[in-house]
Each structure stands twice: as C-alpha cells, then as structure tokens.
Amino acid sequence: MGGTDATTADGDANTATADGDANTATADAADVADTDDPNPRLASRILVTWIELTVVGITGGLVGGTVGGPPGFVVYLLTTLLTVAILFYNVNDLIAWWVRAAGD
Numbered sequence: 480m481g482g483t484d485a486t487t488a489d490g491d492a493n494t495a496t497a498d499g500d501a502n503t504a505t506a507d508a509a510d511v512a513d514t515d516d517p518n519p520r521l522a523s524r525i526l527v528t529w530i531e532l533t534v535v536g537i538t539g540g541l542v543g544g545t546v547g548g549p550p551g552f553v554v555y556l557l558t559t560l561l562t563v564a565i566l567f568y569n570v571n572d573l574i575a576w577w578v579r580a581a582g583d
Contacts, residue, residue, distance in 0.1 A: 521573070528569040535561050 539558025543551040 524569055524573060528565065531565045531569075532562055535565065 535558060539554055539561070543554035543558065546554060
C-alpha cells in the first residue's frame with residue numbers, strides 16, 4: 480500500500496515502498512542461492528585462500544628481493560599487510576555464511 484511499481488530497461492520490476500526501500504528479483508535470487516547450500520564449501524575456501532597467500536607471498540618475496548634495501552623492506556611490509564587482509568577477508572566470508580545459515 481502506498482508503493483509504486485516501475486520496470487527498468489532490462490525488464491526487472493522494482494517495487495518501492497513508502498520508506499524508500501526497493502526490492503529486485505535478481506537480488507532476492509542471489510540471496511536464496513547463497514543460503515540454499517547446506518555447507519560453506521570449507522575445503523574450497525581453504526584451497527582458494529592457500530593459493531592467494533602463495534601467490535602474494537612469492538610475488539612479494541621476488542619483488543622485495545629484487546629491489547632490496549629499504550624499498551625491499553617496504554615491499555615486505557606491504558606483502559605482510561596483504562596477507563593479513565586475505566586471511567581476514569576469507570574468514571569473514573565464512574563467518575558471514577554461518578551467520579546467514581544460522582538465521583534461517
């Protein structure tokens with residue numbers, strides 16, 4: 480009640496409510512697809528994380544060793560920072576999945 484219907488150029492129907500929320504069919508389908516899976520594919524996430532960390536570590540080691548000196552140390556610090564960011568991102572992704580699954 481009080482909402483307006485609009486159709487975008489690609490044919491998706493959007494319903495806007497009085498408080499300005501908009502729901503799209505594509506966003507709802509993506510949410511359902513994420514929560515339908517009964518397990519978070521932990522082995523896959525571990526493998527992807529391991530590959531990311533290996534690539535970042537080898538690349539940082541090669542660049543830091545090639546440059547050497549103080550700039551090499553800065554590359555080492557950036558490599559460490561990026562490694563921590565990769566770990567936080569992947570752990571956050573798993574925790575977010577578990578929270579969504581627990582809420583259902």
